Amino acid sequence: MLNKYKFQTNLMRTVVYIVLVLLVIITIVPIWLLLVNATRSTTEIQQGLSMFPSTHLVDNYNILISKGINIPRGFANSLFVAVASTIITVYFSMLTAYGIVVYEFKGRRFFSNFIVVLVMIPMQLTIIGFFQYMSRLGLTDNYASLILPLIANAGGVFFGKQYLESMVIQDLIDAARIDGASELHIFHNIMMPLAVPGAATLGIFAFVGSWNNFFNAFILITSIEKYTLPMVVKTLRGDVYRTEYGAIYLGLAITVVPVIILYVVFSRYIISGIAMGAIKE
Amino acid sequence: MKLTGINRNYYGYFFIAPFIIGFLVFGLYPVYNTLALSFTDYTLMSRGGSFIGLRNFQVLFADELFVKAIKNTWLIWMLNFIPQIGAALLLSAWFTSVRLKIKAVGVWRAIFYLPNLIIPAVVAALFNSLFAFYGPVNQFMVRAGFLPEAMHFLQNANIARGIVVFIQWWMWFGQTIIIVMAGMTSIPVHLYEAAMVDGASASQMFRRITLPLLKPILIYIFVTSLVGGMQMFEIPYLLTDGRGAPSNSIMTNNILMYMKFASSKGHIGAASAVGVLVFLMTTISALSIFFFMRDRDDSSVDKTARKWFSKKNKS
Numbered sequence: 001m002l003n004k005y006k007f008q009t010n011l012m013r014t015v016v017y018i019v020l021v022l023l024v025i026i027t028i029v030p031i032w033l034l035l036v037n038a039t040r041s042t043t044e045i046q047q048g049l050s051m052f053p054s055t056h057l058v059d060n061y062n063i064l065i066s067k068g069i070n071i072p073r074g075f076a077n078s079l080f081v082a083v084a085s086t087i088i089t090v091y092f093s094m095l096t097a098y099g100i101v102v103y104e105f106k107g108r109r110f111f112s113n114f115i116v117v118l119v120m121i122p123m124q125l126t127i128i129g130f131f132q133y134m135s136r137l138g139l140t141d142n143y144a145s146l147i148l149p150l151i152a153n154a155g156g157v158f159f160g161k162q163y164l165e166s167m168v169i170q171d172l173i174d175a176a177r178i179d180g181a182s183e184l185h186i187f188h189n190i191m192m193p194l195a196v197p198g199a200a201t202l203g204i205f206a207f208v209g210s211w212n213n214f215f216n217a218f219i220l221i222t223s224i225e226k227y228t229l230p231m232v233v234k235t236l237r238g239d240v241y242r243t244e245y246g247a248i249y250l251g252l253a254i255t256v257v258p259v260i261i262l263y264v265v266f267s268r269y270i271i272s273g274i275a276m277g278a279i280k281e
Numbered sequence: 282m283k284l285t286g287i288n289r290n291y292y293g294y295f296f297i298a299p300f301i302i303g304f305l306v307f308g309l310y311p312v313y314n315t316l317a318l319s320f321t322d323y324t325l326m327s328r329g330g331s332f333i334g335l336r337n338f339q340v341l342f343a344d345e346l347f348v349k350a351i352k353n354t355w356l357i358w359m360l361n362f363i364p365q366i367g368a369a370l371l372l373s374a375w376f377t378s379v380r381l382k383i384k385a386v387g388v389w390r391a392i393f394y395l396p397n398l399i400i401p402a403v404v405a406a407l408f409n410s411l412f413a414f415y416g417p418v419n420q421f422m423v424r425a426g427f428l429p430e431a432m433h434f435l436q437n438a439n440i441a442r443g444i445v446v447f448i449q450w451w452m453w454f455g456q457t458i459i460i461v462m463a464g465m466t467s468i469p470v471h472l473y474e475a476a477m478v479d480g481a482s483a484s485q486m487f488r489r490i491t492l493p494l495l496k497p498i499l500i501y502i503f504v505t506s507l508v509g510g511m512q513m514f515e516i517p518y519l520l521t522d523g524r525g526a527p528s529n530s531i532m533t534n535n536i537l538m539y540m541k542f543a544s545s546k547g548h549i550g551a552a553s554a555v556g557v558l559v560f561l562m563t564t565i566s567a568l569s570i571f572f573f574m575r576d577r578d579d580s581s582v583d584k585t586a587r588k589w590f591s592k593k594n595k596s
Binding site: 009012013016017020023024026027028030031033034037045046048049092095096098099100102103104105108111117118119120121122123124125126127128129130131132133148149151152157177183184187208211212214215218219229230231233234236237245248249252255256259260263267270271274275 | 289290291292293294295296297299300301302303304307308310311312313314315316317318323368372375380381382383387389390391392393394395396398399400401402403406407408409410411413415417420421424451455456459460462463504505508511512514515519534535538539542549552553556557559560563564567568571
């Protein structure tokens with residue numbers, strides 16, 4: 001009886017591991033092919049499939065830049081927008097969340113529920129009205145139109161609220177008040193340092209969200225010098241590169257490698273952060 | 282010493298004020314502006330327009346392409362969401378199983394989440410290359426004997442749609458696993474222990490304990506996925522020609538909205554009308570799922586547990 005149970009458990013475990021390995025293959029192979037093909041010449045790529053890198057990385061890079069694409073500039077633009085977006089999102093989300101968690105003002109519950117509703121509203125669909133409004137203000141083709149709306153980032157506030165609820169210590173706030181600290185001082189100098197792990201997690205998501213954002217930038221940014229990385233990638237799909245497979249793969253791979261490196265370093269925070277945003281303790 | 286006598290609660294308003302101002306200026310006003318534009322024939326060329334009532338909406342409802350875009354978006358979303366939630370439930374059950382004791386759960390999860398971090402525009406361009414006529418998929422299929430000769434995957438309506446569905450699944454199943462699993466591990470172990478003492482089977486425990494207690498999390502995933510899915514853009518846009526080809530099979534709401542916006546005259550009145558309709562459709566769907574599926578009473582762990590035990594005792 002016990003042996004049979006043990007046998008069944010082992011059998012099931014084997015099946016599970018096989019499924020997991022298959023899923024890993026499905027997950028990794030497209031990315032692996034991207035990296036490998038970035039090092040292969042267009043002829044090699046057309047001749048056949050290979051899982052092993054070749055020697056044409058530099059050639060591909062030369063072809064890539066010879067056609068007028070400016071990946072370093074796209075990188076710098078994306079980095080600027082993503083860093084600014086991250087700072088704005090983290091600061092204002094934490095500020096708002098702190099207000100909800102610490103103060104029992106009238107309408108707090110309503111405001112808190114309102115945030116939850118806002119998370120579920122597809123704001124991207126109002127991009128046309130947003131665009132026309134920004135163009136009246138002269139803010140189209142300006143990164144401000146991508147960054148400033150993040151002052152009111154409902155998802156960020158929701159996350160910040162979940163996090164602060166689990167860590168704000170009323171005694172600490174009271175003690176600081178006795179010492180005569182102002183409310184904003186308490187937030188900046190006492191609570192924020194304690195909330196660094198949560199803020200960092202929120203920051204990672206804000207950064208990735210901005211880094212990956214294509215649609216808003218695509219509509220709001222028009223001059224080529226201001227293109228962010230996803231927009232630069234879009235030009236790789238254009239006619240100029242039609243037959244330069246090696247160069248296309250390399251262009252895509254350049255955007256992926258830093259993300260993979262960052263992920264290897266921060267995966268712990270990222271994975272715990274995903275769960276934190278969704279689960280009410 | 283108690284400080285509650287000093288009321289500083291009104292400070293809360295100062296803390297939330299920037300959010301409210303930001304929301305009014307960058308959130309609510311664009312909603313109003315989009316709605317207002319949808320009643321006009323405003324174009325980017327004319328930089329002006331006049332009120333034309335509901336004509337934009339009439340045109341849209343008569344437009345087969347609009348109907349097709351709505352249908353496609355729902356279809357593509359549903360076809361990727363169902364296997365996504367299925368895979369997440371199954372894998373989470375395996376990962377948290379006391380019986381199986383799967384090793385290196387963190388590593389598996391981390392790998393499955395990786396595609397979500399890659400720029401969607403890059404993912405779309407990558408799959409365009411992978412499924413190209415001279416691309417790796419054709420090379421593999423022909424060499425392995427699955428296909429007699431290379432084929433144009435991206436010129437076949439069903440295959441192109443299938444690829445979009447697959448990409449969406451590929452990008453999101455890892456994240457769904459992480460959320461579902463976090464929900465499962467937050468269920469108190471003593472519930473399972475008690476059920477086990479009562480002789481419940483694994484599938485009974487899954488249906489009677491795990492699923493009911495996961496409900497809030499499942500609703501969260503459902504709603505956020507729906508809202509994201511209705512705004513799907515990059516993947517279908519950059520996979521083929523950006524106009525929903527082949528034969529409009531991957532034309533989505535946002536692609537149609539963008540096409541109206543980027544048309545030679547820039548019909549932003551008509552584009553706004555698309556935005557307004559999809560906005561209403563999505564918001565109503567999302568909020569009704571959220572409010573109707575959520576338990577009216579607070580479904581605390583103990584309450585669900587009590588229900589399950591009393592049912593057990595009656596039988």
